[in-house]
Amino acid sequence: MKLIAIDMDGTLLNGHLEISEENLAAIAKAKAGGHIPMICSGRAKDDVQQVLDRYSLQVPIGASNGAVVYADGRLLQALYISKETAGHIAETLEGEHLPFKLYTNKGIRSPHNWKEKVFAAYQVSSPAEHGFTIEDLERITEHQMKSNVITFFTDVRDLLAEPDLEIEKFFIFTLDATQRAIVLQKLEQMAGITVTASGPTNLEIMHIDGHKGTGLRAMAKHLGIAMEDTVAIGDNFNDVPMLQAAGFSIAMGNAEQAVKDLCDAVTLTNAEHGVAHALEKYILQEAKQS
Known part of the structure:
Protein backbone atom coordinates (compact mmCIF):
# COMPACT_ATOMS: atom_id res chain seq x y z
CA MET A 1 0.00 0.00 0.00
CA LEU A 79 0.13 24.80 11.90
CA TYR A 80 -0.88 28.45 12.22
CA ILE A 81 1.07 31.69 11.91
CA SER A 82 0.97 33.57 15.21
CA LYS A 83 -1.23 36.67 15.28
CA GLU A 84 1.76 38.83 16.24
CA THR A 85 3.81 37.58 13.30
CA ALA A 86 0.81 37.89 10.97
CA GLY A 87 0.52 41.54 11.99
CA HIS A 88 4.17 42.16 11.10
CA ILE A 89 3.73 40.41 7.75
CA ALA A 90 0.62 42.42 6.91
CA GLU A 91 2.36 45.68 7.84
CA THR A 92 5.30 44.81 5.57
CA LEU A 93 3.07 43.91 2.63
CA GLU A 94 0.91 47.00 3.01
CA GLY A 95 4.07 49.11 3.14
CA GLU A 96 5.07 47.65 -0.23
CA HIS A 97 1.50 48.07 -1.60
CA LEU A 98 1.34 44.36 -2.43
CA PRO A 99 -2.08 42.68 -2.78
CA PHE A 100 -2.48 39.76 -0.37
CA LYS A 101 -5.10 37.33 0.91
CA LEU A 102 -5.19 35.29 4.09
CA TYR A 103 -6.11 31.61 4.17
CA THR A 104 -7.69 30.99 7.56
CA ASN A 105 -9.54 28.36 9.57
CA LYS A 106 -12.68 30.25 8.53
CA GLY A 107 -12.00 30.35 4.79
CA ILE A 108 -10.15 32.76 2.53
CA ARG A 109 -10.20 36.41 3.61
CA SER A 110 -9.49 39.03 0.96
CA PRO A 111 -9.41 42.86 1.09
CA HIS A 112 -12.63 44.43 -0.20
CA ASN A 113 -10.56 46.37 -2.75
CA TRP A 114 -8.59 43.34 -3.99
CA LYS A 115 -9.29 44.12 -7.63
CA GLU A 116 -8.11 47.72 -7.28
CA LYS A 117 -4.94 46.57 -5.51
CA VAL A 118 -4.17 44.05 -8.27
CA PHE A 119 -4.64 46.62 -11.03
CA ALA A 120 -2.54 49.18 -9.13
CA ALA A 121 0.28 46.61 -8.96
CA TYR A 122 -0.13 45.99 -12.69
CA GLN A 123 0.20 49.69 -13.52
CA VAL A 124 3.72 49.87 -12.04
CA SER A 125 4.87 46.53 -13.49
CA SER A 126 6.29 45.47 -16.83
CA PRO A 127 3.88 43.25 -18.81
CA ALA A 128 6.84 41.89 -20.77
CA GLU A 129 8.20 40.52 -17.49
CA HIS A 130 5.10 38.69 -16.22
CA GLY A 131 3.00 38.12 -19.35
CA PHE A 132 -0.37 39.20 -17.93
CA THR A 133 -2.71 41.41 -19.95
CA ILE A 134 -5.44 43.70 -18.68
CA GLU A 135 -7.96 41.15 -19.98
CA ASP A 136 -6.25 38.35 -18.03
CA LEU A 137 -6.43 40.30 -14.79
CA GLU A 138 -10.03 41.33 -15.42
CA ARG A 139 -11.04 37.70 -15.88
CA ILE A 140 -9.04 36.41 -12.90
CA THR A 141 -10.12 39.08 -10.44
CA GLU A 142 -13.79 38.89 -11.46
CA HIS A 143 -13.73 35.13 -10.90
CA GLN A 144 -12.09 35.58 -7.50
CA MET A 145 -14.48 38.33 -6.39
CA LYS A 146 -17.44 36.03 -7.11
CA SER A 147 -15.97 33.00 -5.32
CA ASN A 148 -18.18 31.68 -2.53
CA VAL A 149 -15.15 30.59 -0.49
CA ILE A 150 -13.87 34.16 -0.09
CA THR A 151 -15.00 36.67 2.55
CA PHE A 152 -13.92 40.29 2.26
CA PHE A 153 -12.46 42.55 4.95
CA THR A 154 -11.79 46.28 5.18
CA ASP A 155 -8.96 46.49 7.72
CA VAL A 156 -6.56 43.59 8.30
CA ARG A 157 -5.99 44.71 11.89
CA ASP A 158 -9.67 44.19 12.67
CA LEU A 159 -9.49 40.79 11.00
CA LEU A 160 -6.48 39.71 13.07
CA ALA A 161 -8.28 40.84 16.22
CA GLU A 162 -10.95 38.17 15.77
CA PRO A 163 -10.27 35.87 18.76
CA ASP A 164 -11.03 32.50 17.14
CA LEU A 165 -9.53 33.24 13.71
CA GLU A 166 -6.31 31.38 12.85
CA ILE A 167 -3.97 32.17 9.94
CA GLU A 168 -2.85 29.25 7.77
CA LYS A 169 -1.25 31.15 4.91
CA PHE A 170 -0.63 34.52 3.28
CA PHE A 171 -1.01 34.54 -0.51
CA ILE A 172 0.76 37.52 -2.11
CA PHE A 173 0.32 38.63 -5.72
CA THR A 174 3.62 39.96 -7.11
CA LEU A 175 4.15 41.25 -10.65
CA ASP A 176 7.36 43.26 -10.28
CA ALA A 177 10.50 41.10 -9.88
CA THR A 178 12.49 43.82 -8.11
CA GLN A 179 9.76 44.50 -5.59
CA ARG A 180 9.31 40.75 -5.11
CA ALA A 181 13.02 40.38 -4.25
CA ILE A 182 12.86 43.28 -1.79
CA VAL A 183 9.83 41.98 0.08
CA LEU A 184 11.19 38.42 0.04
CA GLN A 185 14.37 39.64 1.74
CA LYS A 186 12.30 41.38 4.42
CA LEU A 187 10.12 38.33 5.00
CA GLU A 188 13.09 35.97 5.27
CA GLN A 189 14.33 38.00 8.23
CA MET A 190 11.17 37.22 10.21
CA ALA A 191 11.25 34.32 12.63
CA GLY A 192 8.71 31.52 12.69
CA ILE A 193 7.67 31.53 9.04
CA THR A 194 8.60 29.89 5.75
CA VAL A 195 8.20 31.52 2.33
CA THR A 196 7.65 29.65 -0.92
CA ALA A 197 5.98 30.13 -4.31
CA SER A 198 3.72 28.11 -6.59
CA GLY A 199 4.40 30.37 -9.57
CA PRO A 200 6.50 33.33 -10.73
CA THR A 201 3.88 35.91 -9.70
CA ASN A 202 3.15 34.90 -6.12
CA LEU A 203 4.70 34.39 -2.73
CA GLU A 204 3.19 32.19 -0.04
CA ILE A 205 3.89 32.45 3.69
CA MET A 206 3.16 29.74 6.24
CA HIS A 207 4.23 28.67 9.73
CA ILE A 208 7.87 27.60 9.59
CA ASP A 209 6.82 23.93 9.67
CA GLY A 210 3.74 24.46 7.49
Missing part, protein backbone atom coordinates in the same frame (compact mmCIF):
# COMPACT_ATOMS: atom_id res chain seq x y z
CA LYS A 2 1.27 3.44 -0.99
CA LEU A 3 0.27 6.90 0.17
CA ILE A 4 0.31 9.09 -2.96
CA ALA A 5 0.45 12.87 -2.45
CA ILE A 6 -0.70 14.72 -5.58
CA ASP A 7 -0.40 18.45 -6.13
CA MET A 8 -3.40 20.14 -7.74
CA ASP A 9 -2.59 23.17 -9.94
CA GLY A 10 -0.14 22.32 -12.72
CA THR A 11 -0.29 18.65 -11.74
CA LEU A 12 -3.70 17.02 -11.32
CA LEU A 13 -5.50 19.91 -13.03
CA ASN A 14 -5.00 20.67 -16.71
CA GLY A 15 -4.77 24.16 -18.20
CA HIS A 16 -8.57 24.50 -18.00
CA LEU A 17 -8.44 23.72 -14.25
CA GLU A 18 -10.15 20.38 -14.85
CA ILE A 19 -9.35 16.83 -13.73
CA SER A 20 -9.23 14.69 -16.87
CA GLU A 21 -11.12 11.42 -17.18
CA GLU A 22 -7.76 9.68 -17.53
CA ASN A 23 -6.54 11.07 -14.21
CA LEU A 24 -9.81 10.23 -12.46
CA ALA A 25 -9.71 6.67 -13.79
CA ALA A 26 -6.11 6.16 -12.66
CA ILE A 27 -6.88 7.48 -9.17
CA ALA A 28 -9.86 5.14 -8.97
CA LYS A 29 -7.63 2.20 -9.99
CA ALA A 30 -5.05 3.15 -7.38
CA LYS A 31 -7.73 3.28 -4.69
CA ALA A 32 -9.13 -0.08 -5.84
CA GLY A 33 -5.61 -1.49 -5.54
CA GLY A 34 -5.44 -0.52 -1.88
CA HIS A 35 -3.39 2.66 -2.31
CA ILE A 36 -4.40 5.98 -0.75
CA PRO A 37 -4.18 9.07 -2.97
CA MET A 38 -4.31 12.45 -1.23
CA ILE A 39 -4.37 16.01 -2.50
CA CYS A 40 -1.58 18.23 -1.20
CA SER A 41 -2.22 21.73 -2.51
CA GLY A 42 -1.38 25.36 -1.89
CA ARG A 43 -5.10 26.09 -2.17
CA ALA A 44 -7.31 26.60 0.88
CA LYS A 45 -9.20 23.54 2.08
CA ASP A 46 -12.63 24.80 0.99
CA ASP A 47 -11.23 25.64 -2.45
CA VAL A 48 -9.75 22.13 -2.81
CA GLN A 49 -12.99 20.55 -1.61
CA GLN A 50 -15.03 22.48 -4.18
CA VAL A 51 -12.93 21.01 -6.99
CA LEU A 52 -13.10 17.48 -5.59
CA ASP A 53 -16.87 17.70 -5.11
CA ARG A 54 -17.33 18.47 -8.82
CA TYR A 55 -15.89 15.02 -9.56
CA SER A 56 -17.29 13.19 -6.50
CA LEU A 57 -13.67 12.48 -5.59
CA GLN A 58 -13.16 11.57 -1.95
CA VAL A 59 -9.53 11.65 -0.77
CA PRO A 60 -7.63 13.09 2.21
CA ILE A 61 -6.54 16.71 1.84
CA GLY A 62 -3.41 18.67 2.73
CA ALA A 63 -4.27 22.35 2.17
CA SER A 64 -2.51 25.71 2.47
CA ASN A 65 0.72 23.95 1.42
CA GLY A 66 0.28 21.27 4.07
CA ALA A 67 -0.27 23.65 6.99
CA VAL A 68 -3.61 21.93 7.56
CA VAL A 69 -4.35 18.25 6.90
CA TYR A 70 -7.74 16.53 6.83
CA ALA A 71 -8.85 12.90 6.59
CA ASP A 72 -12.51 11.85 6.56
CA GLY A 73 -13.44 15.46 7.34
CA ARG A 74 -11.36 15.47 10.52
CA LEU A 75 -8.52 17.92 11.12
CA LEU A 76 -5.27 16.01 11.72
CA GLN A 77 -2.75 18.85 11.68
CA ALA A 78 -2.97 22.62 11.96
CA HIS A 211 4.84 22.91 4.22
CA LYS A 212 3.84 19.95 2.07
CA GLY A 213 6.54 17.74 3.56
CA THR A 214 5.01 17.95 7.04
CA GLY A 215 1.56 17.53 5.49
CA LEU A 216 2.66 14.26 3.88
CA ARG A 217 4.31 13.09 7.09
CA ALA A 218 1.19 13.86 9.15
CA MET A 219 -1.00 11.83 6.81
CA ALA A 220 1.48 8.93 6.70
CA LYS A 221 1.60 8.86 10.50
CA HIS A 222 -2.19 8.93 10.74
CA LEU A 223 -2.48 5.99 8.32
CA GLY A 224 0.44 4.05 9.76
CA ILE A 225 2.32 4.12 6.45
CA ALA A 226 6.12 4.27 6.45
CA MET A 227 7.64 7.23 4.62
CA GLU A 228 9.47 4.87 2.25
CA ASP A 229 6.01 3.78 1.07
CA THR A 230 4.95 7.31 0.14
CA VAL A 231 4.93 8.84 -3.36
CA ALA A 232 4.71 12.54 -4.26
CA ILE A 233 3.81 14.12 -7.61
CA GLY A 234 4.29 17.85 -8.21
CA ASP A 235 5.48 20.60 -10.52
CA ASN A 236 6.59 23.68 -8.60
CA PHE A 237 8.76 24.96 -5.78
CA ASN A 238 6.09 24.71 -3.09
CA ASP A 239 6.04 20.96 -3.87
CA VAL A 240 9.74 20.51 -3.10
CA PRO A 241 9.36 19.64 0.63
CA MET A 242 6.96 16.78 -0.10
CA LEU A 243 9.03 15.58 -3.06
CA GLN A 244 12.07 15.48 -0.79
CA ALA A 245 10.18 13.76 2.03
CA ALA A 246 8.53 11.08 -0.10
CA GLY A 247 9.96 7.63 -0.62
CA PHE A 248 9.57 8.14 -4.37
CA SER A 249 9.21 11.53 -6.09
CA ILE A 250 7.77 12.28 -9.53
CA ALA A 251 7.99 15.61 -11.35
CA MET A 252 5.47 16.64 -13.96
CA GLY A 253 6.68 17.11 -17.53
CA ASN A 254 5.74 20.79 -17.18
CA ALA A 255 7.64 21.16 -13.90
CA GLU A 256 10.40 23.66 -13.30
CA GLN A 257 13.75 22.13 -14.31
CA ALA A 258 15.09 22.49 -10.78
CA VAL A 259 12.12 20.44 -9.54
CA LYS A 260 12.73 17.75 -12.17
CA ASP A 261 16.40 17.56 -11.18
CA LEU A 262 15.64 16.56 -7.59
CA CYS A 263 13.02 13.92 -8.41
CA ASP A 264 13.35 10.17 -8.96
CA ALA A 265 11.25 10.25 -12.13
CA VAL A 266 9.55 12.61 -14.59
CA THR A 267 6.09 11.95 -16.03
CA LEU A 268 4.13 13.62 -18.83
CA THR A 269 2.72 17.15 -18.58
CA ASN A 270 -0.57 18.09 -16.93
CA ALA A 271 -2.01 18.56 -20.45
CA GLU A 272 -1.07 14.94 -21.23
CA HIS A 273 -2.64 13.34 -18.11
CA GLY A 274 0.76 13.12 -16.42
CA VAL A 275 -0.72 11.96 -13.11
CA ALA A 276 -2.44 9.02 -14.79
CA HIS A 277 0.78 8.14 -16.62
CA ALA A 278 2.76 8.26 -13.37
CA LEU A 279 0.27 6.12 -11.45
CA GLU A 280 0.14 3.53 -14.23
CA LYS A 281 3.90 3.33 -14.76
CA TYR A 282 5.29 3.63 -11.25
CA ILE A 283 2.55 2.22 -9.01
CA LEU A 284 -0.03 0.11 -10.84
CA GLN A 285 2.43 -1.61 -13.23
CA GLU A 286 4.86 -2.18 -10.37
CA ALA A 287 2.08 -3.93 -8.42
CA LYS A 288 1.37 -6.21 -11.39
CA GLN A 289 5.03 -7.19 -11.67
CA SER A 290 5.50 -7.95 -7.97
Whole structure:
Protein backbone atom coordinates (compact mmCIF):
# COMPACT_ATOMS: atom_id res chain seq x y z
CA MET A 1 0.00 0.00 0.00
CA LYS A 2 1.27 3.44 -0.99
CA LEU A 3 0.27 6.90 0.17
CA ILE A 4 0.31 9.09 -2.96
CA ALA A 5 0.45 12.87 -2.45
CA ILE A 6 -0.70 14.72 -5.58
CA ASP A 7 -0.40 18.45 -6.13
CA MET A 8 -3.40 20.14 -7.74
CA ASP A 9 -2.59 23.17 -9.94
CA GLY A 10 -0.14 22.32 -12.72
CA THR A 11 -0.29 18.65 -11.74
CA LEU A 12 -3.70 17.02 -11.32
CA LEU A 13 -5.50 19.91 -13.03
CA ASN A 14 -5.00 20.67 -16.71
CA GLY A 15 -4.77 24.16 -18.20
CA HIS A 16 -8.57 24.50 -18.00
CA LEU A 17 -8.44 23.72 -14.25
CA GLU A 18 -10.15 20.38 -14.85
CA ILE A 19 -9.35 16.83 -13.73
CA SER A 20 -9.23 14.69 -16.87
CA GLU A 21 -11.12 11.42 -17.18
CA GLU A 22 -7.76 9.68 -17.53
CA ASN A 23 -6.54 11.07 -14.21
CA LEU A 24 -9.81 10.23 -12.46
CA ALA A 25 -9.71 6.67 -13.79
CA ALA A 26 -6.11 6.16 -12.66
CA ILE A 27 -6.88 7.48 -9.17
CA ALA A 28 -9.86 5.14 -8.97
CA LYS A 29 -7.63 2.20 -9.99
CA ALA A 30 -5.05 3.15 -7.38
CA LYS A 31 -7.73 3.28 -4.69
CA ALA A 32 -9.13 -0.08 -5.84
CA GLY A 33 -5.61 -1.49 -5.54
CA GLY A 34 -5.44 -0.52 -1.88
CA HIS A 35 -3.39 2.66 -2.31
CA ILE A 36 -4.40 5.98 -0.75
CA PRO A 37 -4.18 9.07 -2.97
CA MET A 38 -4.31 12.45 -1.23
CA ILE A 39 -4.37 16.01 -2.50
CA CYS A 40 -1.58 18.23 -1.20
CA SER A 41 -2.22 21.73 -2.51
CA GLY A 42 -1.38 25.36 -1.89
CA ARG A 43 -5.10 26.09 -2.17
CA ALA A 44 -7.31 26.60 0.88
CA LYS A 45 -9.20 23.54 2.08
CA ASP A 46 -12.63 24.80 0.99
CA ASP A 47 -11.23 25.64 -2.45
CA VAL A 48 -9.75 22.13 -2.81
CA GLN A 49 -12.99 20.55 -1.61
CA GLN A 50 -15.03 22.48 -4.18
CA VAL A 51 -12.93 21.01 -6.99
CA LEU A 52 -13.10 17.48 -5.59
CA ASP A 53 -16.87 17.70 -5.11
CA ARG A 54 -17.33 18.47 -8.82
CA TYR A 55 -15.89 15.02 -9.56
CA SER A 56 -17.29 13.19 -6.50
CA LEU A 57 -13.67 12.48 -5.59
CA GLN A 58 -13.16 11.57 -1.95
CA VAL A 59 -9.53 11.65 -0.77
CA PRO A 60 -7.63 13.09 2.21
CA ILE A 61 -6.54 16.71 1.84
CA GLY A 62 -3.41 18.67 2.73
CA ALA A 63 -4.27 22.35 2.17
CA SER A 64 -2.51 25.71 2.47
CA ASN A 65 0.72 23.95 1.42
CA GLY A 66 0.28 21.27 4.07
CA ALA A 67 -0.27 23.65 6.99
CA VAL A 68 -3.61 21.93 7.56
CA VAL A 69 -4.35 18.25 6.90
CA TYR A 70 -7.74 16.53 6.83
CA ALA A 71 -8.85 12.90 6.59
CA ASP A 72 -12.51 11.85 6.56
CA GLY A 73 -13.44 15.46 7.34
CA ARG A 74 -11.36 15.47 10.52
CA LEU A 75 -8.52 17.92 11.12
CA LEU A 76 -5.27 16.01 11.72
CA GLN A 77 -2.75 18.85 11.68
CA ALA A 78 -2.97 22.62 11.96
CA LEU A 79 0.13 24.80 11.90
CA TYR A 80 -0.88 28.45 12.22
CA ILE A 81 1.07 31.69 11.91
CA SER A 82 0.97 33.57 15.21
CA LYS A 83 -1.23 36.67 15.28
CA GLU A 84 1.76 38.83 16.24
CA THR A 85 3.81 37.58 13.30
CA ALA A 86 0.81 37.89 10.97
CA GLY A 87 0.52 41.54 11.99
CA HIS A 88 4.17 42.16 11.10
CA ILE A 89 3.73 40.41 7.75
CA ALA A 90 0.62 42.42 6.91
CA GLU A 91 2.36 45.68 7.84
CA THR A 92 5.30 44.81 5.57
CA LEU A 93 3.07 43.91 2.63
CA GLU A 94 0.91 47.00 3.01
CA GLY A 95 4.07 49.11 3.14
CA GLU A 96 5.07 47.65 -0.23
CA HIS A 97 1.50 48.07 -1.60
CA LEU A 98 1.34 44.36 -2.43
CA PRO A 99 -2.08 42.68 -2.78
CA PHE A 100 -2.48 39.76 -0.37
CA LYS A 101 -5.10 37.33 0.91
CA LEU A 102 -5.19 35.29 4.09
CA TYR A 103 -6.11 31.61 4.17
CA THR A 104 -7.69 30.99 7.56
CA ASN A 105 -9.54 28.36 9.57
CA LYS A 106 -12.68 30.25 8.53
CA GLY A 107 -12.00 30.35 4.79
CA ILE A 108 -10.15 32.76 2.53
CA ARG A 109 -10.20 36.41 3.61
CA SER A 110 -9.49 39.03 0.96
CA PRO A 111 -9.41 42.86 1.09
CA HIS A 112 -12.63 44.43 -0.20
CA ASN A 113 -10.56 46.37 -2.75
CA TRP A 114 -8.59 43.34 -3.99
CA LYS A 115 -9.29 44.12 -7.63
CA GLU A 116 -8.11 47.72 -7.28
CA LYS A 117 -4.94 46.57 -5.51
CA VAL A 118 -4.17 44.05 -8.27
CA PHE A 119 -4.64 46.62 -11.03
CA ALA A 120 -2.54 49.18 -9.13
CA ALA A 121 0.28 46.61 -8.96
CA TYR A 122 -0.13 45.99 -12.69
CA GLN A 123 0.20 49.69 -13.52
CA VAL A 124 3.72 49.87 -12.04
CA SER A 125 4.87 46.53 -13.49
CA SER A 126 6.29 45.47 -16.83
CA PRO A 127 3.88 43.25 -18.81
CA ALA A 128 6.84 41.89 -20.77
CA GLU A 129 8.20 40.52 -17.49
CA HIS A 130 5.10 38.69 -16.22
CA GLY A 131 3.00 38.12 -19.35
CA PHE A 132 -0.37 39.20 -17.93
CA THR A 133 -2.71 41.41 -19.95
CA ILE A 134 -5.44 43.70 -18.68
CA GLU A 135 -7.96 41.15 -19.98
CA ASP A 136 -6.25 38.35 -18.03
CA LEU A 137 -6.43 40.30 -14.79
CA GLU A 138 -10.03 41.33 -15.42
CA ARG A 139 -11.04 37.70 -15.88
CA ILE A 140 -9.04 36.41 -12.90
CA THR A 141 -10.12 39.08 -10.44
CA GLU A 142 -13.79 38.89 -11.46
CA HIS A 143 -13.73 35.13 -10.90
CA GLN A 144 -12.09 35.58 -7.50
CA MET A 145 -14.48 38.33 -6.39
CA LYS A 146 -17.44 36.03 -7.11
CA SER A 147 -15.97 33.00 -5.32
CA ASN A 148 -18.18 31.68 -2.53
CA VAL A 149 -15.15 30.59 -0.49
CA ILE A 150 -13.87 34.16 -0.09
CA THR A 151 -15.00 36.67 2.55
CA PHE A 152 -13.92 40.29 2.26
CA PHE A 153 -12.46 42.55 4.95
CA THR A 154 -11.79 46.28 5.18
CA ASP A 155 -8.96 46.49 7.72
CA VAL A 156 -6.56 43.59 8.30
CA ARG A 157 -5.99 44.71 11.89
CA ASP A 158 -9.67 44.19 12.67
CA LEU A 159 -9.49 40.79 11.00
CA LEU A 160 -6.48 39.71 13.07
CA ALA A 161 -8.28 40.84 16.22
CA GLU A 162 -10.95 38.17 15.77
CA PRO A 163 -10.27 35.87 18.76
CA ASP A 164 -11.03 32.50 17.14
CA LEU A 165 -9.53 33.24 13.71
CA GLU A 166 -6.31 31.38 12.85
CA ILE A 167 -3.97 32.17 9.94
CA GLU A 168 -2.85 29.25 7.77
CA LYS A 169 -1.25 31.15 4.91
CA PHE A 170 -0.63 34.52 3.28
CA PHE A 171 -1.01 34.54 -0.51
CA ILE A 172 0.76 37.52 -2.11
CA PHE A 173 0.32 38.63 -5.72
CA THR A 174 3.62 39.96 -7.11
CA LEU A 175 4.15 41.25 -10.65
CA ASP A 176 7.36 43.26 -10.28
CA ALA A 177 10.50 41.10 -9.88
CA THR A 178 12.49 43.82 -8.11
CA GLN A 179 9.76 44.50 -5.59
CA ARG A 180 9.31 40.75 -5.11
CA ALA A 181 13.02 40.38 -4.25
CA ILE A 182 12.86 43.28 -1.79
CA VAL A 183 9.83 41.98 0.08
CA LEU A 184 11.19 38.42 0.04
CA GLN A 185 14.37 39.64 1.74
CA LYS A 186 12.30 41.38 4.42
CA LEU A 187 10.12 38.33 5.00
CA GLU A 188 13.09 35.97 5.27
CA GLN A 189 14.33 38.00 8.23
CA MET A 190 11.17 37.22 10.21
CA ALA A 191 11.25 34.32 12.63
CA GLY A 192 8.71 31.52 12.69
CA ILE A 193 7.67 31.53 9.04
CA THR A 194 8.60 29.89 5.75
CA VAL A 195 8.20 31.52 2.33
CA THR A 196 7.65 29.65 -0.92
CA ALA A 197 5.98 30.13 -4.31
CA SER A 198 3.72 28.11 -6.59
CA GLY A 199 4.40 30.37 -9.57
CA PRO A 200 6.50 33.33 -10.73
CA THR A 201 3.88 35.91 -9.70
CA ASN A 202 3.15 34.90 -6.12
CA LEU A 203 4.70 34.39 -2.73
CA GLU A 204 3.19 32.19 -0.04
CA ILE A 205 3.89 32.45 3.69
CA MET A 206 3.16 29.74 6.24
CA HIS A 207 4.23 28.67 9.73
CA ILE A 208 7.87 27.60 9.59
CA ASP A 209 6.82 23.93 9.67
CA GLY A 210 3.74 24.46 7.49
CA HIS A 211 4.84 22.91 4.22
CA LYS A 212 3.84 19.95 2.07
CA GLY A 213 6.54 17.74 3.56
CA THR A 214 5.01 17.95 7.04
CA GLY A 215 1.56 17.53 5.49
CA LEU A 216 2.66 14.26 3.88
CA ARG A 217 4.31 13.09 7.09
CA ALA A 218 1.19 13.86 9.15
CA MET A 219 -1.00 11.83 6.81
CA ALA A 220 1.48 8.93 6.70
CA LYS A 221 1.60 8.86 10.50
CA HIS A 222 -2.19 8.93 10.74
CA LEU A 223 -2.48 5.99 8.32
CA GLY A 224 0.44 4.05 9.76
CA ILE A 225 2.32 4.12 6.45
CA ALA A 226 6.12 4.27 6.45
CA MET A 227 7.64 7.23 4.62
CA GLU A 228 9.47 4.87 2.25
CA ASP A 229 6.01 3.78 1.07
CA THR A 230 4.95 7.31 0.14
CA VAL A 231 4.93 8.84 -3.36
CA ALA A 232 4.71 12.54 -4.26
CA ILE A 233 3.81 14.12 -7.61
CA GLY A 234 4.29 17.85 -8.21
CA ASP A 235 5.48 20.60 -10.52
CA ASN A 236 6.59 23.68 -8.60
CA PHE A 237 8.76 24.96 -5.78
CA ASN A 238 6.09 24.71 -3.09
CA ASP A 239 6.04 20.96 -3.87
CA VAL A 240 9.74 20.51 -3.10
CA PRO A 241 9.36 19.64 0.63
CA MET A 242 6.96 16.78 -0.10
CA LEU A 243 9.03 15.58 -3.06
CA GLN A 244 12.07 15.48 -0.79
CA ALA A 245 10.18 13.76 2.03
CA ALA A 246 8.53 11.08 -0.10
CA GLY A 247 9.96 7.63 -0.62
CA PHE A 248 9.57 8.14 -4.37
CA SER A 249 9.21 11.53 -6.09
CA ILE A 250 7.77 12.28 -9.53
CA ALA A 251 7.99 15.61 -11.35
CA MET A 252 5.47 16.64 -13.96
CA GLY A 253 6.68 17.11 -17.53
CA ASN A 254 5.74 20.79 -17.18
CA ALA A 255 7.64 21.16 -13.90
CA GLU A 256 10.40 23.66 -13.30
CA GLN A 257 13.75 22.13 -14.31
CA ALA A 258 15.09 22.49 -10.78
CA VAL A 259 12.12 20.44 -9.54
CA LYS A 260 12.73 17.75 -12.17
CA ASP A 261 16.40 17.56 -11.18
CA LEU A 262 15.64 16.56 -7.59
CA CYS A 263 13.02 13.92 -8.41
CA ASP A 264 13.35 10.17 -8.96
CA ALA A 265 11.25 10.25 -12.13
CA VAL A 266 9.55 12.61 -14.59
CA THR A 267 6.09 11.95 -16.03
CA LEU A 268 4.13 13.62 -18.83
CA THR A 269 2.72 17.15 -18.58
CA ASN A 270 -0.57 18.09 -16.93
CA ALA A 271 -2.01 18.56 -20.45
CA GLU A 272 -1.07 14.94 -21.23
CA HIS A 273 -2.64 13.34 -18.11
CA GLY A 274 0.76 13.12 -16.42
CA VAL A 275 -0.72 11.96 -13.11
CA ALA A 276 -2.44 9.02 -14.79
CA HIS A 277 0.78 8.14 -16.62
CA ALA A 278 2.76 8.26 -13.37
CA LEU A 279 0.27 6.12 -11.45
CA GLU A 280 0.14 3.53 -14.23
CA LYS A 281 3.90 3.33 -14.76
CA TYR A 282 5.29 3.63 -11.25
CA ILE A 283 2.55 2.22 -9.01
CA LEU A 284 -0.03 0.11 -10.84
CA GLN A 285 2.43 -1.61 -13.23
CA GLU A 286 4.86 -2.18 -10.37
CA ALA A 287 2.08 -3.93 -8.42
CA LYS A 288 1.37 -6.21 -11.39
CA GLN A 289 5.03 -7.19 -11.67
CA SER A 290 5.50 -7.95 -7.97
